[in-house]
Amino acid sequence: MSQEPEVEQEQVAKKIILIVAHDEVTGSFLLQFLSEKTPFQPILVKDNEQVVQSIETTKPSLFILDYDLPSSDGFALYDQLHAVQGLEELPTIMLCASYPPTHKIGNRKFVLLGKPPDQDDLLFFVERLLA
Numbered sequence: 462m463s464q465e466p467e468v469e470q471e472q473v474a475k476k477i478i479l480i481v482a483h484d485e486v487t488g489s490f491l492l493q494f495l496s497e498k499t500p501f502q503p504i505l506v507k508d509n510e511q512v513v514q515s516i517e518t519t520k521p522s523l524f525i526l527d528y529d530l531p532s533s534d535g536f537a538l539y540d541q542l543h544a545v546q547g548l549e550e551l552p553t554i555m556l557c558a559s560y561p562p563t564h565k566i567g568n569r570k571f572v573l574l575g576k577p578p579d580q581d582d583l584l585f586f587v588e589r590l591l592a
Contacts, residue, residue, distance in 0.1 A: 476591050478503045479521035481512055481538060483530055487556065487576065491525060498584055501591060508532060509541075516545060523590055527576070528557040536561075539569055552590035554583070 478501050482488035488505045495503040504519065506512050509532050515521075524542060528535035535555050543549050553571040556578055566573075572586045 476501045476522040477519055478523045478525060478587065478591075479512070479515060479519070480505045480525045481507075481530070481535075482525075482527040482556070483507045484527070487527060490577065494580065494583070495587065498580075499587060501587070509538060512538065512542065516542070516548065520547065521551065523587065524551055524553040525587075526553060526555050526571075528555055528561065529576075536565060536569065539571065554578075554586055554590070 478495055478499075480488060480491045480495075480503055482491060482505065488507065492503050492505045495501065501522070504515060504521070506515050508530070524539075526535045526538055530538060535557070539553060539555065543551065543553075555571045555573050556576040557573060558576045560573070572590070574582055574586070
């Protein structure tokens with residue numbers, strides 16, 4: 462019997478989604494939804510300090526960032542995280558209640574979803590970005 466399905470499943474299970482959302486409703490929804498609907502391991506952090514601590518001990522495979530953070534906006538956090546060696550090309554989903562001005566997006570590469578995100582869209586992009 463082949464070991465490939467077990468190895469493939471093990472590699473999928475090791476993929477970590479780092480969620481940065483300060484509000485309880487969004488964070489709880491994302492954590493529960495991704496835990497139930499995907500084989501990946503979501504981790505929720507609520508502020509920049511927790512993000513820094515988290516990436517020191519865990520290498521995420523995907524970021525989900527809330528644009529509306531109390532200490533900075535999601536773009537500043539995106540820039541900070543993608544400046545870390547080894548995380549420069551990490552896929553990112555940005556959640557935003559209203560579409561930010563195009564000039565603020567610049568050359569950043571991320572998927573922009575509304576807040577709250579449509580569940581089907583969220584699942585589609587998480588699976589696509591981690592395929």
